[in-house]
Amino acid sequence: MNPPPRTQEQRKQDTLHRLEHDVDAWVATADGQSGLPYLVPLSFLWDGSALLISTPAASTTSRNLQATGKVRIGIGPTRDVLLIEGTVQVLTAAEITDEVGDAFAAKTGFDPRRLSSPYLYFRIHPQRLQAWREVNELKGRELLTDGHWLTT
Amino acid sequence: MNPPPRTQEQRKQDTLHRLEHDVDAWVATADGQSGLPYLVPLSFLWDGSALLISTPAASTTSRNLQATGKVRIGIGPTRDVLLIEGTVQVLTAAEITDEVGDAFAAKTGFDPRRLSSPYLYFRIHPQRLQAWREVNELKGRELLTDGHWLTT
Numbered sequence: 186m187n188p189p190p191r192t193q194e195q196r197k198q199d200t201l202h203r204l205e206h207d208v209d210a211w212v213a214t215a216d217g218q219s220g221l222p223y224l225v226p227l228s229f230l231w232d233g234s235a236l237l238i239s240t241p242a243a244s245t246t247s248r249n250l251q252a253t254g255k256v257r258i259g260i261g262p263t264r265d266v267l268l269i270e271g272t273v274q275v276l277t278a279a280e281i282t283d284e285v286g287d288a289f290a291a292k293t294g295f296d297p298r299r300l301s302s303p304y305l306y307f308r309i310h311p312q313r314l315q316a317w318r319e320v321n322e323l324k325g326r327e328l329l330t331d332g333h334w335l336t337t
Numbered sequence: 338m339n340p341p342p343r344t345q346e347q348r349k350q351d352t353l354h355r356l357e358h359d360v361d362a363w364v365a366t367a368d369g370q371s372g373l374p375y376l377v378p379l380s381f382l383w384d385g386s387a388l389l390i391s392t393p394a395a396s397t398t399s400r401n402l403q404a405t406g407k408v409r410i411g412i413g414p415t416r417d418v419l420l421i422e423g424t425v426q427v428l429t430a431a432e433i434t435d436e437v438g439d440a441f442a443a444k445t446g447f448d449p450r451r452l453s454s455p456y457l458y459f460r461i462h463p464q465r466l467q468a469w470r471e472v473n474e475l476k477g478r479e480l481l482t483d484g485h486w487l488t489t
Contacts, residue, residue, distance in 0.1 A: 196444065208413035208415075209416070209417070210415075211363050211365075211411055213363075213365040213374040213375070213376035213409075214374050215367030215372045215373065216367070216372060217371070217372030218372070219369070219388075219405075219407075220367045220368060220369030220370070220401070220404065220405035220407055220460035221367065221373055221405075221407050222365040222366050222367040222375075222401075222407060222408065222409045223365070223409060223410050224363065224365035224376065224409040224410070224420065225411075225420070226411065226415035226418055227418075234449060240456040247348075248376070249372070249374075252372065253371075253372035253373075255371075255372055255373050255374060256374065257365075257374045257376040258376070259363055259376050259378065262414070263360075263362075263363070264361070264379035266378055268376065268377070284470075
């Protein structure tokens, strides 16, 4: 027997806690031409309104993000998920402030600015966010649409 | 400090245990035209050589799988992952044997054969499988290529 579904307010609170404290996300992208999906776990930093990830400039995820500008992100264990769709902003290490670069390194445990191979950062602004635990939470899973939280 | 990397044999053994006992997978697919990725957690049954999943016939995952025949699957927490690429076989409920249908229902806790809305099954034969825990296991993460295990 699952616990009763959480309120929208509780889900938003739990979501913000997970964005703040979780380290890794499943990042799904796709090739724009063939429909070939790609999926890989990457560490992220949440700055209060966007996720920041970083991956080698030549990686599949990087190439897909640059080509399509489209991403879908899963966070959490499969029975307590966040699913996020967002806009993608490509940033070089030179375009990241020292403060953000330091915060990213502290949170994720790796600092792309110090690596010899070229990395890119990607800032993802959620346009849609869903959160649910079990089947009884599928109703009401939309927490953010068109970039805006549905509850304040 | 991470533990030393596992041997290929140990990784294969751990992988088979996870395929047998884990209930959920992250299933990434994509629209064949726009490069729009999709990602959703789904329960699966492992039959010893393939994964079986099921989703409503009209769902985004189902439509993507039917259109592209391409999938990438992540299993496990992000610091103990399996990543699988495989071929996709579409099956109606009528094409599933009673034994397989019953095993799927027992493992996943839901039985698409008993639902009034139309569901499809998808059998995914791994063509490539990678497994790693931390950065020190990235080397040697390929366990299965071209549909064959690299260790016996």
